[in-house]
Amino acid sequence: MTANTSPKTSVSLLGLGAMGAALARAWLAAGHPLTVWNRTPARVEALAAEGAKAADGAAGAVAASDLVVVCLLDDGSVGSALDGVDLAGKDLVNLTTTTPAQARARAAWAGERGARYLDGGIMAVPPMIGVPEAGGYVFYSGSRELFELHRAVLAVPVGTEYVGEDAGFAALHDVALLSGMYGMFAGAAHAFALIRREDIDPVAFAPLLSGYLSAMADPYVLQTADRLKSGDLTTGVVSRLAMQVAGTPTFLATAEGQGVSTELLRPYFELMRRRLDVGSGEEDLTGVVDLLLR
Structure with a gap:
């Protein structure tokens, strides 16, 4: 030595x-x-x-x-x-x-x-x-x-x-990130289920799904964090809550038509509708976060 x-x-x-x-x-x-x-x-x-x-x-x-x-x-x-x-x-x-x-x-x-x-x-x-x-x-x-x-x-x-x-923060960060992951997995599972019985190659479909999720997830996560911190849920909103809620029947009808359960989508869509009732149609989806707090 x-x-x-x-x-x-x-x-x-x-x-x-x-x-x-x-x-x-x-x-x-x-x-x-x-x-x-x-x-x-x-x-x-x-x-x-x-x-x-x-x-x-x-x-x-x-x-x-x-x-x-x-x-x-x-x-x-x-x-x-x-x-x-x-x-x-x-x-x-x-x-x-x-x-x-x-x-x-x-x-x-x-x-x-x-x-x-x-x-x-x-x-x-x-x-x-x-x-x-x-x-x-x-x-x-x-x-x-x-x-x-x-x-x-x-x-x-x-x-x-x-x-x-705070000794609990590591576990909280861990579970929070993993919870986000499972939510993403749930959406991907529903997407694959929609095409499962069709003449669509899941291997060819996969990069389309992966690319779209990546393109949507990053801005959503960052914008949600900014809005939660500032409290401003309406400035610069591109996809209004009212518009998104109005579109949910199409997703549910498509699932029904494809013989796919809607159990992964309905709970989130219900939260969106509840937020529309108590918030503003001009918001984005950030307000859903506080509906989950008990």
């Missing part, structure tokens, strides 16, 4: 499912000493063969490093794995998918046990881990000081995006 080098940060990783194993291999490839634990011993053995140190229990894994990363099935699994484990002085990074409320409760739980806490929401699938050009990243929330301390280590497998001191 030269005067200009420093030892790599040691990491303990609990959870070796598809995502955990991908994270483990990225840290190993970067030369970080890695201790691993998983309920299924075979997964531990596979990583040990690649250079990780196998812990015989969760407590042993936690004791091995100051930086402890957890990537388990759910919040209940985290509580079960760490029940009775000494966390005093540890930096706990929880990459388990949870709700914002669970993340906040887990942050308080960790603090009561003498640990500093970061919550993470992984915006990537396992093949994207360790591949910077794939564009994956992890949302982090909780202690800013802790994030900055371990930022370089956390960025080894995948990019990082800090979103606030």
